[in-house]
Amino acid sequence: MAEEQAKPGGPDLALGIAYADLADGGKLLGHVGDDEVLLVRRGAEMFAVGAHCTHYHGPLADGLVVGDTVRCPWHHACFDLRSGEALRTPAFDPIARWSVEEGDGRIVVGRKLAQPAPKRRGAPTAAGPKQIVIVGGGAAGFAAAEMLRRRDYQGSLVMLSNDDAPPVDRPNLSKDYLAGTAPEDWVPLRPDSFYAENNIDLRLNTNVTGIDARSREVVLADGGRVPYDRLLLATGAEPVRLSIPGADRPHLRTLRTLADSRGIIERAKTARRAVVIGASFIGLEVAAALRTREIEVHVVAPEKRPMERILGPQMGDFIRSLHEQHGVVFHLEDSAVAIEEKQVRLKSGRALEADFVVAGIGVRPRLTLAEGAGLAIDRGVVVDAYLETSAPGVFAAGDIARWPDPHSSESIRVEHWVVAERQGQAAALNMLGQRETFTDVPFFWSQHYDVPINYVGHAETWDELVIEGDIAAKDCVLRFNRKGRTLAVASIYRDTESLQAELTMERAAMAVPSR
Ligand SMILES: Cc1cc2nc3c(=O)[nH]c(=O)nc-3n(C[C@H](O)[C@H](O)[C@H](O)COP(=O)(O)OP(=O)(O)OC[C@H]3O[C@@H](n4cnc5c(N)ncnc54)[C@H](O)[C@@H]3O)c2cc1C
Numbered sequence: 001m002a003e004e005q006a007k008p009g010g011p012d013l014a015l016g017i018a019y020a021d022l023a024d025g026g027k028l029l030g031h032v033g034d035d036e037v038l039l040v041r042r043g044a045e046m047f048a049v050g051a052h053c054t055h056y057h058g059p060l061a062d063g064l065v066v067g068d069t070v071r072c073p074w075h076h077a078c079f080d081l082r083s084g085e086a087l088r089t090p091a092f093d094p095i096a097r098w099s100v101e102e103g104d105g106r107i108v109v110g111r112k113l114a115q116p117a118p119k120r121r122g123a124p125t126a127a128g129p130k131q132i133v134i135v136g137g138g139a140a141g142f143a144a145a146e147m148l149r150r151r152d153y154q155g156s157l158v159m160l161s162n163d164d165a166p167p168v169d170r171p172n173l174s175k176d177y178l179a180g181t182a183p184e185d186w187v188p189l190r191p192d193s194f195y196a197e198n199n200i201d202l203r204l205n206t207n208v209t210g211i212d213a214r215s216r217e218v219v220l221a222d223g224g225r226v227p228y229d230r231l232l233l234a235t236g237a238e239p240v241r242l243s244i245p246g247a248d249r250p251h252l253r254t255l256r257t258l259a260d261s262r263g264i265i266e267r268a269k270t271a272r273r274a275v276v277i278g279a280s281f282i283g284l285e286v287a288a289a290l291r292t293r294e295i296e297v298h299v300v301a302p303e304k305r306p307m308e309r310i311l312g313p314q315m316g317d318f319i320r321s322l323h324e325q326h327g328v329v330f331h332l333e334d335s336a337v338a339i340e341e342k343q344v345r346l347k348s349g350r351a352l353e354a355d356f357v358v359a360g361i362g363v364r365p366r367l368t369l370a371e372g373a374g375l376a377i378d379r380g381v382v383v384d385a386y387l388e389t390s391a392p393g394v395f396a397a398g399d400i401a402r403w404p405d406p407h408s409s410e411s412i413r414v415e416h417w418v419v420a421e422r423q424g425q426a427a428a429l430n431m432l433g434q435r436e437t438f439t440d441v442p443f444f445w446s447q448h449y450d451v452p453i454n455y456v457g458h459a460e461t462w463d464e465l466v467i468e469g470d471i472a473a474k475d476c477v478l479r480f481n482r483k484g485r486t487l488a489v490a491s492i493y494r495d496t497e498s499l500q501a502e503l504t505m506e507r508a509a510m511a512v513p514s515r
């Protein structure tokens, strides 16, 4: 999603507006100098905050005000209107705030307020943990480390990652960055200096091979040991590999890391034609990115419709036709049986020319460490509502964690960016002893060309699919219901309804605490 540089519009809030122009509960977009400012009224209180989300610059004026917070319409970040703090990811940075004065029937926005100063760190306190180790430098691991320091955790913080890159904005690796419409400096979640400045001992290219739960140490591939008194496992998932003849050829790629994305970009520079195996979210995002680079793309997948299992047949048909309009050629109900130097052979007998091939056939959670440590496993690492595993003091978050989801009343494991980040944050607070249950409604987004698809909730199966609006017109809400209850809502350009659906699910879960 490209950053928009909108010219400040709306009234000049430094000159003020009439009190009557802003109803209770209302919000109004204006400006102060060159800054776009959102004015929000809650009863007698007024808040003036930056009008754009600090994630990808989403327009908060189109968001939802809930209590003393505002939620971003694009990927559901949430900001505190009083402090500006990013309460929910995918945003981490606060929004700016301005002072507001009222008098003579007018509301006037005054000076920009300073951001609260970062808290100073001193020696570890006697009561809390002194050594926290995070295994994984992805969404959950990064969000946990950032939250620990944000909440003034003062002890040692070691983050171990077998990747060679510091934490990156992984969703971008199959979207703007891969398409060549975002520069590489958009990709790191934080500049390299962040880790040293925050006393986070980030060790890259460091493979963790074991957990010694008795001595409370993690074991590294080089034999080194790192002691912990709280441990977070956030090892994520890895792409499922093809096991067909030719699967070891170097022009067959998968996509998980920055290095993988760079490798595909290098191939794309000299390629004319690519084959994508798998019509998954990642497979189709890769197809869209390669079409933006004007590469001929063929997609091979066994299903009848792309993404039907998650989004239903109507959305599946739409996604197929959207990609076809952009020149993608589908070979559905077919599969690859061999990768040759310049061709992919299909079960149907066809052979597709390919300068390179990308396989996006799903991912598998990385469970080896958890299994080796004897943690409870059930198609993922089993965690409780506090994200603690069966071993006290050992937490798990992100793609590996199966947690009791109060909304679907099921134990679920999902592979979503925002969920991984929020679980990392919740685990961080629980490692500090806060006893925060993880109750967030699952959310993910996917982007195909100019079409964003947002999805809140979780519905593995449904008995009713209600479609509001017009999918083909890219203006729709799909409700996935089971036994009369809405379990999930997918939408295109219906951001307010998506936010409202999330809120309704949150409130429903709060109303039935024992579910
Ligand atoms: C290309 C791409 C695009 C995506 N787009 C979206 C999207 O648009 N929306 C969405 O909701 N989700 C998206 N996802 C999914 C999302 O990125 C994941 O759900 C999320 O990254 C999971 O976070 P995590 O922290 O669990 O794992 P990861 O982010 O995968 O991080 C795992 C970390 O653990 C490290 N690690 C693993 N094993 C070890 C070990 N033994 N020793 C040391 N380190 C280890 C890895 O190197 C890595 O740093 C996308 C994923 C990919 C790959």
Ligand code: FES
Pocket (backbone or CB within 6 Å): 053, 054, 055, 056, 057, 058, 072, 073, 074, 075, 076, 077, 089, 090, 091
């Ligand atoms: S732009 Fe606001 S959450 Fe992404």
